[in-house]
Amino acid sequence: MDRVHRLKSVLWTIIGIAAAVGMTRYIFGLGATTNLTDRVPWGLWIGFDVMGGVALAAGGFVVTAIYYIFRREELHPIVKPAVLTAFLGYLAVAFGLLFDLGLPWNIWHMIIFWNPHSPLFEVGWCVMLYLAVLLLEFSPVPLESFSAWAKIRSFLIKWKLVLVILGISLSTLHQSSLGSLFLLTPYKLHPFWYTPILPILFFISAVYLGLMMASWESLFTTHVYRREKETSLIAHLVGAARWVILLYVIVRFGDLFVRGQLGSLAEINYYTVMFGLEITIVAIVPFILTMIPKVRDSNPGQWFIASFGVFGVVFNRTVTGGLAHLVQDGASRYIPAWTEFIVSAGVVSFMAILFLFFVEHFKVWEQRAADPSVDPEKLPEFDKASNASIGTPLLAGWTKNSLIFISAAAVGLMFMSGKKVASQGIDSTPVSQARGCEVLMVDGNLDGYGVKFPHAEHITRIGSEPEKCTVCHHMNLPGDSQTECSNCHSEMYQSVDAFRHDWHASSDGANISCFKCHDKGKPKDVDSAVECSECHQDLIPAGATIKVDQYNAPGYVDALHIACIRCHETYIDTVANRKIDECSSCHKGAITPENKKFAEIVMTKVKAGKFQITPEIKKDRE
Amino acid sequence: MKHQPDGKTVAILTDVTKCIGCRDCVVACKQTYNLDKDVPRRWSNDDGLSSRNWTSIIERENNTFVRKQCRHCLEPACVAACPVGALQISDEGPVIYDSKKCMGCRYCMLVCPYGIPRYDWDLAVPFVRKCIMCFPRLQEGKQPACTEACPVEATIFGTRDELLAEAHRRIKAEPDKYINKVWGEDEIGGSRVLYISNVDLSFLTYGKNYDNKSVPSLARPAMNAVLPTFATMAGTMAGVGWIINRRMKNMQTDELEENQDNSSSAVSSDEGDSNNG
Numbered sequence: 001m002d003r004v005h006r007l008k009s010v011l012w013t014i015i016g017i018a019a020a021v022g023m024t025r026y027i028f029g030l031g032a033t034t035n036l037t038d039r040v041p042w043g044l045w046i047g048f049d050v051m052g053g054v055a056l057a058a059g060g061f062v063v064t065a066i067y068y069i070f071r072r073e074e075l076h077p078i079v080k081p082a083v084l085t086a087f088l089g090y091l092a093v094a095f096g097l098l099f100d101l102g103l104p105w106n107i108w109h110m111i112i113f114w115n116p117h118s119p120l121f122e123v124g125w126c127v128m129l130y131l132a133v134l135l136l137e138f139s140p141v142p143l144e145s146f147s148a149w150a151k152i153r154s155f156l157i158k159w160k161l162v163l164v165i166l167g168i169s170l171s172t173l174h175q176s177s178l179g180s181l182f183l184l185t186p187y188k189l190h191p192f193w194y195t196p197i198l199p200i201l202f203f204i205s206a207v208y209l210g211l212m213m214a215s216w217e218s219l220f221t222t223h224v225y226r227r228e229k230e231t232s233l234i235a236h237l238v239g240a241a242r243w244v245i246l247l248y249v250i251v252r253f254g255d256l257f258v259r260g261q262l263g264s265l266a267e268i269n270y271y272t273v274m275f276g277l278e279i280t281i282v283a284i285v286p287f288i289l290t291m292i293p294k295v296r297d298s299n300p301g302q303w304f305i306a307s308f309g310v311f312g313v314v315f316n317r318t319v320t321g322g323l324a325h326l327v328q329d330g331a332s333r334y335i336p337a338w339t340e341f342i343v344s345a346g347v348v349s350f351m352a353i354l355f356l357f358f359v360e361h362f363k364v365w366e367q368r369a370a371d372p373s374v375d376p377e378k379l380p381e382f383d384k385a386s387n388a389s390i391g392t393p394l395l396a397g398w399t400k401n402s403l404i405f406i407s408a409a410a411v412g413l414m415f416m417s418g419k420k421v422a423s424q425g426i427d428s429t430p431v432s433q434a435r436g437c438e439v440l441m442v443d444g445n446l447d448g449y450g451v452k453f454p455h456a457e458h459i460t461r462i463g464s465e466p467e468k469c470t471v472c473h474h475m476n477l478p479g480d481s482q483t484e485c486s487n488c489h490s491e492m493y494q495s496v497d498a499f500r501h502d503w504h505a506s507s508d509g510a511n512i513s514c515f516k517c518h519d520k521g522k523p524k525d526v527d528s529a530v531e532c533s534e535c536h537q538d539l540i541p542a543g544a545t546i547k548v549d550q551y552n553a554p555g556y557v558d559a560l561h562i563a564c565i566r567c568h569e570t571y572i573d574t575v576a577n578r579k580i581d582e583c584s585s586c587h588k589g590a591i592t593p594e595n596k597k598f599a600e601i602v603m604t605k606v607k608a609g610k611f612q613i614t615p616e617i618k619k620d621r622e
Numbered sequence: 623m624k625h626q627p628d629g630k631t632v633a634i635l636t637d638v639t640k641c642i643g644c645r646d647c648v649v650a651c652k653q654t655y656n657l658d659k660d661v662p663r664r665w666s667n668d669d670g671l672s673s674r675n676w677t678s679i680i681e682r683e684n685n686t687f688v689r690k691q692c693r694h695c696l697e698p699a700c701v702a703a704c705p706v707g708a709l710q711i712s713d714e715g716p717v718i719y720d721s722k723k724c725m726g727c728r729y730c731m732l733v734c735p736y737g738i739p740r741y742d743w744d745l746a747v748p749f750v751r752k753c754i755m756c757f758p759r760l761q762e763g764k765q766p767a768c769t770e771a772c773p774v775e776a777t778i779f780g781t782r783d784e785l786l787a788e789a790h791r792r793i794k795a796e797p798d799k800y801i802n803k804v805w806g807e808d809e810i811g812g813s814r815v816l817y818i819s820n821v822d823l824s825f826l827t828y829g830k831n832y833d834n835k836s837v838p839s840l841a842r843p844a845m846n847a848v849l850p851t852f853a854t855m856a857g858t859m860a861g862v863g864w865i866i867n868r869r870m871k872n873m874q875t876d877e878l879e880e881n882q883d884n885s886s887s888a889v890s891s892d893e894g895d896s897n898n899g
């Protein structure tokens with residue numbers, strides 16, 4: 001009793017925390033909940049939930065093949081649980097994808113948009129079809145409790161063999177096509193793993209895992225529910241599994257030999273260690289243990305063998321799915337975030353809960369539990385002290401477990417940061433406004449390498465009439481008459497949006513309707529928007545020579561170079577001591593190597609005519 | 623879909639020796655697609671590409687600048703990989719993306735040999751982003767924004783045949799200046815974005831040991847084997863099941879708990895299925 005209940009409490013706790021992560025993922029995106037990057041687009045959720053989930057489901061097709069096709073009746077007790085696990089394994093895949101896919105609501109697109117060349121398309125279809133087949137294969141078990149469905153049930157049983165054969169064939173395809181997925185990554189997957197026969201290797205290891213998984217399940221449930229142990233049956237299964245893994249190892253090393261990779265195994269580096277670890281866990285340890293009859297026939301020994309086998313194959317899938325991918329020079333390796341681990345654990349826990357639900361409520365086993373307290377057909381429970389009924393164990397359990405779930409989710413949310421993930425690397429360079437009065441110090445990023453701009457002198461030279469100011473001052477913010485350059489050109493090197501869309505649309509801001517600016521019936525984008533001056537008549541001063549024709553303001557550096565150089569090209573004669581092709585004529589500070597390189601770029605632009613004045617302006621000046 | 627033959631398809635040639643690193647192409651791209659200001663993030667690669675930067679300038683040794691962008695492969699890995707066909711080769715040639723189809727599996731990002739597609743990791747509704755060779759502009763009869771913006775014609779637009787000829791002509795005219803190779807001519811199946819250079823450009827590829835086989839061709843044998851495998855497996859299982867079933871029926875007369883008639887008829891009907899497959 002307490003074994004089952006304790007297990008369920010733990011599972012619900014994990015599911016609760018995972019739910020908190022799941023919510024965060026849907027609000028703040030994958031960046032906030034995973035350590036995935038543009039380099040490593042697939043991580044633990046694919047490597048473990050999907051690849052592992054499919055692999056763990058291998059028990060279904062292996063056991064049904066042995067039982068229904070090869071008619072080994074001794075497998076009878078584990079057939080139904082194996083089909084159930086397979087079903088739940090695939091459900092876990094679908095579930096895991098809900099978190100991992102960027103647009104999970106489009107998951108059904110695979111049904112209508114076809115790309116038969118894609119290995120992932122094949123995987124997807126196999127998941128869908130096999131999930132359906134497994135559902136039909138397993139449903140006679142729950143249907144047994146509903147007499148109204150007896151007809152359908154007997155129909156399904158009648159067609160069982162067809163379903164089984166369909167299931168086996170789909171599984172074969174599917175287990176192997178998980179390997180085909182990585183045929184398209186010849187440059188990412190390390191050569192120890194990348195081979196044209198990946199699908200075959202995946203299939204063989206899936207058969208092995210199927211046997212191991214069936215054993216593990218039996219061990220686990222007999223322990224939890226104190227059922228009678230199926231020791232001799234498991235000895236059979238793991239005994240068969242060792243020959244499968246022997247075949248796997250032979251094929252794997254044979255392939256390495258053919259491809260000439262065997263020699264590189266001698267080195268010690270990350271990949272050889274991974275490879276060694278994998279082979280040890282998946283093959284060497286279980287193989288040696290199964291060769292010792294004493295271990296093979298003992299319950300603890302079987303625990304060891306089955307756990308190693310299962311973990312080994314899942315490890316292999318995770319390694320192929322990400323850990324063995326090559327990293328480019330200087331890049332750091334992907335290590336899953338704790339949130340990723342907890343979601344994976346949550347998916348597994350949820351499937352475990354479903355498994356327990358099915359075995360408790362339907363006749364998954366022929367043989368009833370040895371411990372009457374975990375038997376599904378139990379009586380209502382009574383509180384020991386007051387003798388009051390606390391409902392059926394089912395209800396009491398639900399009350400307790402939902403409490404656990406909600407508290408765990410609350411605790412999980414506490415650990416979630418609502419912030420979007422902080423940026424790393426070079427931040428944007430905000431521009432500070434020019435300081436001074438008659439002479440302005442123009443030094444946007446405050447590095448000291450600025451320009452002393454004699455503002456007053458320019459006014460004297462050009463004239464102080466308002467229409468002369470507009471030679472340079474081409475735009476004022478609404479209600480302002482002397483807007484600083486840095487107000488719109490607020491980034492040193494990047495162009496920024498000078499238009500505050502959020503403010504215009506917000507009810508706390510301008511609160512104007514979409515159609516005030518955007519044409520009705522067109523996509524609401526830049527093209528369908530009106531010009532700012534439609535509403536803000538004072539935005540562009542009359543006679544401004546620099547045209548504003550976009551919502552983006554160029555970076556500060558570009559903007560000012562354009563402004564100065566354009567003018568000085570025209571008036572080069574009048575300002576004899578200002579040679580625009582010499583940086584030092586404006587920038588009096590020391591020229592560092594970095595500055596020099598940058599200056600060269602700017603000068604090349606000038607020479608290539610990029611910063612030239614437009615003909616109209618030139619005419620205007622003349 | 624009617625595709626242009628490889629030679630007639632649109633292409634871009636970037637001459638690394640001419641590029642001055644002014645990033646005007648980058649700015650032009652960002653303005654054309656109204657891409658947000660980019661802040662390097664935890665998930666960014668250090669090559670400057672991101673979901674908001676579809677092209678970037680990488681500084682290499684000897685003051686050279688290399689423009690990185692989607693290569694628009696002749697046989698793109700991403701197109702072969704996408705399970706819903708969200709990535710397609712358009713009639714004109716560019717490899718384009720349909721955000722309405724995408725389901726966000728990011729398989730395209732995994733398989734691209736140049737590591738090009740980028741993701742909106744920070745958004746709740748994320749899309750895959752990459753250069754589309756200004757497909758909308760091409761349809762209007764204009765050239766891509768980047769090639770138009772380049773002040774020194776370091777990156778130019780044309781048909782693939784023209785540009786290949788031009789590339790070889792330049793290399794021949796100044797053999798000392800260039801490495802004798804047109805990147806993109808045939809490695810990894812060839813691409814629509816070509817480079818000539820005075821520095822080694824293999825850093826643009828993921829991994830060093832690439833050859834001329836296109837990525838999709840590597841998975842083709844396995845994909846072609848799918849239906850035959852299915853049919854063989856179904857056939858074998860049905861056959862084996864039938865034989866074993868017969869043997870057991872002959873051996874035992876009683877104590878079979880499953881109804882044999884049903885199962886044997888089921889087997890034979892399935893054999894019919896598998897033959898069709």
Ligand code: SF4
Pocket residue numbers: 692693694695698699700701717733734735736737738739752
């Ligand atoms: S470079 Fe990558 S993203 Fe571009 S077409 Fe080729 S495979 Fe696709």
Ligand code: SF4
Pocket residue numbers: 703704705706707708709723724725726727728729730731750
């Ligand atoms: S992420 Fe979108 S575009 Fe890329 S392979 Fe998946 S469905 Fe296709």
